[in-house]
Amino acid sequence: MNSKIQTQKLASSPLPAPPRLRVPFSVTSAFTLFLACAIATTAQAQVAIKAKTIHTMAGPAITDGIVVITDGRIAAVGPAASTQIPAGYETLTAEVLTPGLIDARGTVGLTGIFNSRHDSDQIDPSAPIQPELRAIDAYNPQEKLIQWVREFGTTTVNTGHAPGSLITGQTIIVKTTGNTVEEALVKSPAMVSATLGPSANEQGGKAPGTRGKQVAMLREELLKARDYIEKKTRAAKKKDDPAPAPADSTDKPTEKSPTPPTPPDRNLHLEMLADVLEGKVPLLVHANRAQDIESALRLKQEFGFRLILESAAEAYLLAPQIKEAGVDVILHPSMQRAVGDSENQSFETAAVLVKAGIRFAIESGYESYVPKTRVVLFEAAIAASNGLTFDQALGAVTIEAARILGIDQRVGSIQTGKDADLALFSGDPFEYTTHCTAVIVGGTIVSRVER
Amino acid sequence: MTARSFLRFATAAILISGFAHPHTYAQAPADSKPQAFIGARLIPISGPAIDRGILIIENGKITAIGPEGSTAIPSGAARHDVAGKVIMPGLVDTHSHVGGPGGADGSAPIQPGVRVMDSLNPLDSGYRRVVAGGITTANVMPGSGHLLSGQTVYLKMRRPDGKPPRTIDQMFIQGADGKPSGGIKMANGTNSIGQPPFPGSRGKSAFLVREQFIKAQEYNAKIKSATGADGKLDETKLPARDLGLEALIDAMEGRKIVHHHTHRADDIMTVLRLRDEFGFRVVLHHVSEAWKVADQIAAAEKEGGVLGSSIILVDSPGGKLEAAEVSFITGASLAKAGARFAYHTDDWITDSRLFLRMAALGVRGGLSRDLALRALTLSGAELLDLQDRIGSLQTGKDADFIILSGDPLSVYTKVEQTWVEGRMVFNRADPSDHLHQVGGYSAGRDQSPYFCCFGGAGQ
Structure with missing residues (x-):
C-alpha cells in the first residue's frame, strides 16, 4: 500500500509532441487516408x-x-x-x-550543462539526511544533457539526487524523452541515494565528520524509521481488530487496558526510510573504499533493507562478501577520475565482478565538473576492453541494468x-x-x- | 635584449636555479648496443605507414627505419620480434597537470616568476600512468585560475637507470640555452576571474595582462639602454632584477611559448589581439569554440606568432558555461581551415592512460586518421618547439616510441611498451606497470594538482 x-x-x-491524430479506419477518402498515414x-x-x-x-x-x-x-x-x-x-x-542503453545511475535532469545555481539540484546542503526529497520534483526533461546521452543511445536513466551527503534524496527512472517528467517517468521513487566515505562528511565541524559518525547517524535514523513502522503497525492492528467491547459503566472493575495506540503523525522523512526498511525501495549506497563497502554490508545485515552498492571502486577487494550478501553493484564509470577515495579503482573491476558471479551494471554516475555527464556507452566500452566479453559489457548497460532496476519486463x-x-x-x-x-x-x- | 645581457640573464638564471651543472639534467646515457624492432607495422607520422618494418635505435636515437627486407640490421643488434604489433612515436601531451604542479598562489592574478618545476614530485604515481598511456613527453603546467600562473616545464618520461626518476631534473628537456625548457601559462575567460586582486570581468582581465606586458616592455627598454652605442654595458643603469618581468621578456622575444587557456570564441580572439600587441608566440589551449573561429585562427597562424591550437575533448559538453559548446568536431574544423592542432589530456581532467582515445574521438568528429595520429605526436612537438627532436619516427630523432597491440584508434588496443630515449619505461607484462595501466589497490596517485584559485578564492 x-x-x-x-x-x-x-x-x-x-515523446510528447505533435498532437496524435487518431483517424478512424472508416475513413474512406483516399486523400484523407494518405494524410492520415503521413x-x-x-x-x-x-x-x-x-x-x-x-x-x-x-x-x-x-x-x-x-x-x-x-x-x-x-x-x-x-x-x-x-x-x-x-x-x-x-x-x-x-x-x-x-x-536502448540503460544508465543504471546518473544525475542528468537534476544536474545541468551549465553547472550553475539554476540547473544544479542534485544536493540540498541544509541537512545530511533527506530521503524525503523527491527527484520527480526536480527533474528537468528539457535539459540538454539528456539529449546528449540520448543521442549516444541512452534511452532509460535512473537519475536523481547525487551522492555527496549521507542521504541526499530519491531517484527516479525515466525515459530520455518526454516534455514533462510525467511523460518521461517509468518509476518514482526508484531508489534512495546514500553515501559513505569522505564525500559524505560535512564541512565546518558539522556532523558527520568521520566514518564512525556517518554510520552512527544512519543507524539512529533507521532505528527511528523502524519505530515509526511499529507505531503505524500497532495503530493499524488496533483499527483492523477492534478492542473487546467496551466495558459498561457498571461497577465491574475494568481490566487495565493499554492506551489505544494512535497512528503517528505523517512524517515524509520517516515514511521514505520506512519504505526502505520494508524493502519497497532499495537503498543505493555510494561507497568506494573497502571499509565503506563493508559498512554498507553491515548496515544491510542489521536492518535487512535491499542494498545496492554504487561506485564501489574497491569492490574487487570484497567480491566474496558482496556475493555472499547477494548485493547488486552499480559500478562507477570506468573513466571516473581515479582520485580521492576512488584512487584505487581499476578498469578490470567489472571483470572481477563477473568472475565472482555478482550482478552489476555500469553507471554514468555523478560528475561535479567536466564532463558534466558521462555516457554509459563509452564507459562500457572501456570495460569491454578490460576483461569483459562484448555481451557482458553491453549487458551492463542494457539487460543487467534493467534487472537491477526492476524494469526488465519492459526494457x-x-x-x-x-x-x-x-x-x-x-x-x-x-x-x-x-x-x-x-x-x-x-x-x-x-x-x-x-x- | 642584447646577446650580452641575455647571457647575463641566462647565467644568473642558471646560478640562481641551482643548475650550475647542466649535465645534471642532461640525457642519461642509453644502452649503447643497437636494438632492432622487427616486423611491426610502423607509423612514422612523417611519412606513410610501413606494413612490416624495421626500426633500429642506438644510443637513445633512431638510427634507421624502413621496410623489412630493405633495412639492414646492424650486426650485434639486440633483436625484438614485434610482428603483429604497431609502433608509432611516443605521444606528446601539450597540456598536463601530472605530478602535483603548484604554480602561482592566491596572492595575485599574474605571477610569471613562479616556476612549476619547483613543485613537482617525480615519484607521483601520475607519471606511471603517463607512460602507461604511451605519453613520452609532457608539458606540465600550473592551473588556469590565474591570468598568468607561471612557467611550465617540458618533461621526458625517462628512466635514467632503468628505474623511475627520483629527481625532477632527470626529466627536464634541456633547451639550447642549457636551461630546462618550458613555456608560460596564461588563461582568460571565467577560470581566472574572481575577487580582487583577481579581475572581475573579461575587460579587466585583458587590461591587467596588457599593463603587465607594457611594464615588461619598459623594463626591457631600460636593460637595453644600459648598453651604450659602443656595446659596453653600464651596470649602474640596469634596473633591479625582476624575475616576473624577465619571464615576460622571454615570452615577447620568443624564447618561451605562451600556452594560453581559452575556451569561448571571443576569448580566443582576445588572445590573438594580445598576441598582435605584444608579439609573443602562442599556442591556444582547450579551444572549446575554435570551430566557430577556425578561419580566423588559421589566418593568425599564417601571419605568424600563433603556433597552433591544443585541443581537449570531453565526453559531454558543459560543466561550466564556456565549455557548453565543446564538440568532437573541433579538430576536423581546424583541419578544414588549414590550422595546426594537437590534442592534450589536461590530466587530470582526462586521464593520461586514455590519450589515444582523444584522437579517436576526433576521428569520430570527422577528422582523418592520419591527422588524428599526427595531433598526438608531431603536431604536439611543433607546439612545444621540439619537432626537431621528437614526434616522429625519423633517423636522428630521440628513440621515443610505443608498441601497441593493434590499431592506435581502437578501444581494444593496449599500449604494451613505452620507450624513451632508447630505454623501456613501461612494459604491460610487468605486474607493477600493469597495475598502473589498469588501476587497482595502491595504484592511486599521491598528489593532486594545486588549482588555485579557480574554484577557490575566485568563486
Whole structure:
C-alpha cells in the first residue's frame, strides 16, 4: 500500500509532441487516408529496422535480422529470411542494433550543462539526511544533457539526487524523452541515494565528520524509521481488530487496558526510510573504499533493507562478501577520475565482478565538473576492453541494468512485447570511431544525428 | 635584449636555479648496443605507414627505419620480434597537470616568476600512468585560475637507470640555452576571474595582462639602454632584477611559448589581439569554440606568432558555461581551415592512460586518421618547439616510441611498451606497470594538482 511508488503503465510514446491524430479506419477518402498515414508516420512511428547484427541480449546475436515496431512496442524480431516488414513501415538500416542503453545511475535532469545555481539540484546542503526529497520534483526533461546521452543511445536513466551527503534524496527512472517528467517517468521513487566515505562528511565541524559518525547517524535514523513502522503497525492492528467491547459503566472493575495506540503523525522523512526498511525501495549506497563497502554490508545485515552498492571502486577487494550478501553493484564509470577515495579503482573491476558471479551494471554516475555527464556507452566500452566479453559489457548497460532496476519486463532487451527502445550503430558500438546513427524510444525515432 | 645581457640573464638564471651543472639534467646515457624492432607495422607520422618494418635505435636515437627486407640490421643488434604489433612515436601531451604542479598562489592574478618545476614530485604515481598511456613527453603546467600562473616545464618520461626518476631534473628537456625548457601559462575567460586582486570581468582581465606586458616592455627598454652605442654595458643603469618581468621578456622575444587557456570564441580572439600587441608566440589551449573561429585562427597562424591550437575533448559538453559548446568536431574544423592542432589530456581532467582515445574521438568528429595520429605526436612537438627532436619516427630523432597491440584508434588496443630515449619505461607484462595501466589497490596517485584559485578564492 504505497501510494508514493508509482509505476507508469506500459508507455505508449514517451515523446510528447505533435498532437496524435487518431483517424478512424472508416475513413474512406483516399486523400484523407494518405494524410492520415503521413501523420501517423511522424507521430506514432511504425518502424522496422534491418541490421547486419542484432544484439538482442536475450539469446545469441542475430545476423541479418529485422526488428518490427508497432505502436511503440517490439512486434517481431528475427532473421530477415523469416521476418516480414509490414507494408507502409518506415525502414531504417544499421550495421549493429542494440537495445536502448540503460544508465543504471546518473544525475542528468537534476544536474545541468551549465553547472550553475539554476540547473544544479542534485544536493540540498541544509541537512545530511533527506530521503524525503523527491527527484520527480526536480527533474528537468528539457535539459540538454539528456539529449546528449540520448543521442549516444541512452534511452532509460535512473537519475536523481547525487551522492555527496549521507542521504541526499530519491531517484527516479525515466525515459530520455518526454516534455514533462510525467511523460518521461517509468518509476518514482526508484531508489534512495546514500553515501559513505569522505564525500559524505560535512564541512565546518558539522556532523558527520568521520566514518564512525556517518554510520552512527544512519543507524539512529533507521532505528527511528523502524519505530515509526511499529507505531503505524500497532495503530493499524488496533483499527483492523477492534478492542473487546467496551466495558459498561457498571461497577465491574475494568481490566487495565493499554492506551489505544494512535497512528503517528505523517512524517515524509520517516515514511521514505520506512519504505526502505520494508524493502519497497532499495537503498543505493555510494561507497568506494573497502571499509565503506563493508559498512554498507553491515548496515544491510542489521536492518535487512535491499542494498545496492554504487561506485564501489574497491569492490574487487570484497567480491566474496558482496556475493555472499547477494548485493547488486552499480559500478562507477570506468573513466571516473581515479582520485580521492576512488584512487584505487581499476578498469578490470567489472571483470572481477563477473568472475565472482555478482550482478552489476555500469553507471554514468555523478560528475561535479567536466564532463558534466558521462555516457554509459563509452564507459562500457572501456570495460569491454578490460576483461569483459562484448555481451557482458553491453549487458551492463542494457539487460543487467534493467534487472537491477526492476524494469526488465519492459526494457533492456529486444524481445517481442517490450518497449521499442533501440540504438542503431554504424559498427561495433564500443569502438571509439563508430557512430550512433539513430535512437528509438517507445517506437519513435528520437535521434537521427550521427554521433 | 642584447646577446650580452641575455647571457647575463641566462647565467644568473642558471646560478640562481641551482643548475650550475647542466649535465645534471642532461640525457642519461642509453644502452649503447643497437636494438632492432622487427616486423611491426610502423607509423612514422612523417611519412606513410610501413606494413612490416624495421626500426633500429642506438644510443637513445633512431638510427634507421624502413621496410623489412630493405633495412639492414646492424650486426650485434639486440633483436625484438614485434610482428603483429604497431609502433608509432611516443605521444606528446601539450597540456598536463601530472605530478602535483603548484604554480602561482592566491596572492595575485599574474605571477610569471613562479616556476612549476619547483613543485613537482617525480615519484607521483601520475607519471606511471603517463607512460602507461604511451605519453613520452609532457608539458606540465600550473592551473588556469590565474591570468598568468607561471612557467611550465617540458618533461621526458625517462628512466635514467632503468628505474623511475627520483629527481625532477632527470626529466627536464634541456633547451639550447642549457636551461630546462618550458613555456608560460596564461588563461582568460571565467577560470581566472574572481575577487580582487583577481579581475572581475573579461575587460579587466585583458587590461591587467596588457599593463603587465607594457611594464615588461619598459623594463626591457631600460636593460637595453644600459648598453651604450659602443656595446659596453653600464651596470649602474640596469634596473633591479625582476624575475616576473624577465619571464615576460622571454615570452615577447620568443624564447618561451605562451600556452594560453581559452575556451569561448571571443576569448580566443582576445588572445590573438594580445598576441598582435605584444608579439609573443602562442599556442591556444582547450579551444572549446575554435570551430566557430577556425578561419580566423588559421589566418593568425599564417601571419605568424600563433603556433597552433591544443585541443581537449570531453565526453559531454558543459560543466561550466564556456565549455557548453565543446564538440568532437573541433579538430576536423581546424583541419578544414588549414590550422595546426594537437590534442592534450589536461590530466587530470582526462586521464593520461586514455590519450589515444582523444584522437579517436576526433576521428569520430570527422577528422582523418592520419591527422588524428599526427595531433598526438608531431603536431604536439611543433607546439612545444621540439619537432626537431621528437614526434616522429625519423633517423636522428630521440628513440621515443610505443608498441601497441593493434590499431592506435581502437578501444581494444593496449599500449604494451613505452620507450624513451632508447630505454623501456613501461612494459604491460610487468605486474607493477600493469597495475598502473589498469588501476587497482595502491595504484592511486599521491598528489593532486594545486588549482588555485579557480574554484577557490575566485568563486
